[in-house]
Amino acid sequence: MDSRRADELKKALALADKDIEDHDSEVDRLQTQIVFVQGEKKRLETQRAKLRSLLSPVRKLPNETLLHILQYVCRENVLQSSTLGLWTYPPAMAISSVCSRWRELALVSPSLWANLTVEMNTAARARGENLTGFVTFVDTVTRYLARSGDWPLRLALTIRGLCHRPAVVPLMQQAYRWKTFRFRGVQSLTDYKIISPSHFPLLEELDVDLGITSNDLDLFKHCPRLRTHTLYYPAEPTSEVFHQLEHLSSSGQSLVVLAEAVHACPLLKSLKLGPTTDTVLEDGTLGTWHNITSLSLERGSSINLVFSSLNLPSLNTFVIDGTGQGDWQANLFTLFISRASCMITTFTVCGISMSDSDLIAAL
Structure with a gap:
């Protein structure tokens, strides 16, 4: 290749390099503009969201x-x-x-x-x-x-x-x-x-x-x-507070001590029972609690013991959470209702296994 041809190629390469630099500059400018436009778009979207929230x-x-x-x-x-x-x-x-x-x-x-x-x-x-x-x-x-x-x-x-x-x-x-x-x-x-x-x-x-x-x-x-008090062990119903209570919750308490508390509350209407310390009562039932109209058995309460020991003739609201209690004891429940001769108008049961026939019988 002669020197003239080589000079022409060098000029062509120089022009190509210059064009590439120009294009790089244009790309940088456009990218900067893109970033700016994207920022403006984001700002407008934020403003639009704020304006739209005014119509919320x-x-x-x-x-x-x-x-x-x-x-x-x-x-x-x-x-x-x-x-x-x-x-x-x-x-x-x-x-x-x-x-x-x-x-x-x-x-x-x-x-x-x-x-x-x-x-x-x-x-x-x-x-x-x-x-x-x-x-x-x-x-x-x-x-x-x-x-x-x-x-x-x-x-x-x-x-x-x-x-x-x-x-x-x-x-x-x-x-x-x-x-x-x-x-x-x-x-x-x-x-x-x-x-x-x-x-x-x-x-x-x-x-x-x-x-x-x-x-x-x-x-x-x-x-x-x-009007409402929660009773925990080892409390005993010796305080004047019990004389005016209408609602009593009990947890970790013996049913025998609870019975004393109930008798110390002449105005008591509703009772909420949690876990008890009893497994069996030697004397059978705890007597008749005439004033109790609402009974709620919380998770962990001794449902079967309650069925076999309580007599609530005025009961009209009964809530049972039997989670972890096993199968429904239909015979004990029937005995409980028969003993009380009560008219239950609100009956709620959850967390306990019960057949359709047992449910129908309970209702």
Whole structure:
């Protein structure tokens, strides 16, 4: 190849390189433009979603209807002092962060903040775990109490370890507006010394576990509205509290002791039974409980023992959860109904094996 031909090829290669560089530059420019356009598209899609949300049916709901929905969601605000807890779900706080309308509605609706489940793990605090989180927990409890205003409180309190008074005192100071109170702890209320005998004008339901004593119950002697109590071992019906109860729940209790509690409750109408400590009763039946109109046998309760020992002539509502109880004992049930001669109008059975013929016979 002569030198002239070689020069022409070199010029052609140079032009090709230049064209490639130009195309690369154009590709870069177009890619940059694509990224820009894609960003604009995403921004417009976000804006469109926001604009579309303004037409959402939920925005057409009046505040009164929306408040009913939010109250359903806020039936339980779980506040935990330690991340070692199973879960933390404070819906009222979350609702107040959704939008300005929801926040305004939440802040003027004390009922959303008045259902509190407070779980205090002072054992974790004593080990030096999550100290900042514990301070935040106390602040959150205080904030909920403030935002609940004077609304009746539904309080469930659990204490693991020693009592941290800065967190408990604000709750105790609101005892005058407790509507329900549930307590779990490694010590009794008397041992913790966090509550003194007082007047509880709004308290309707009491549920205190773990070694409850008559002294604990005596803390709640002045509760004119108290109608529901949950009885745990080794409690005995010696407190004045029993004289005004209409609803009683029992778990881990002997049926003999339960019978004493029932006789100590002249106004008792409904009874909910959990697991019992009995396997057989030496004296047969426990007598006749004339006032009981509603009986609920919870999971783990001794269904067959109840069938063979109770006489409830006024019973009209009967709920049975037979999960894990085996087959239905039709003969014992027939004996129970025959003994009571009651007229049951509401009958619910779940979690138990029953043939069609047994079901028809029961009905």
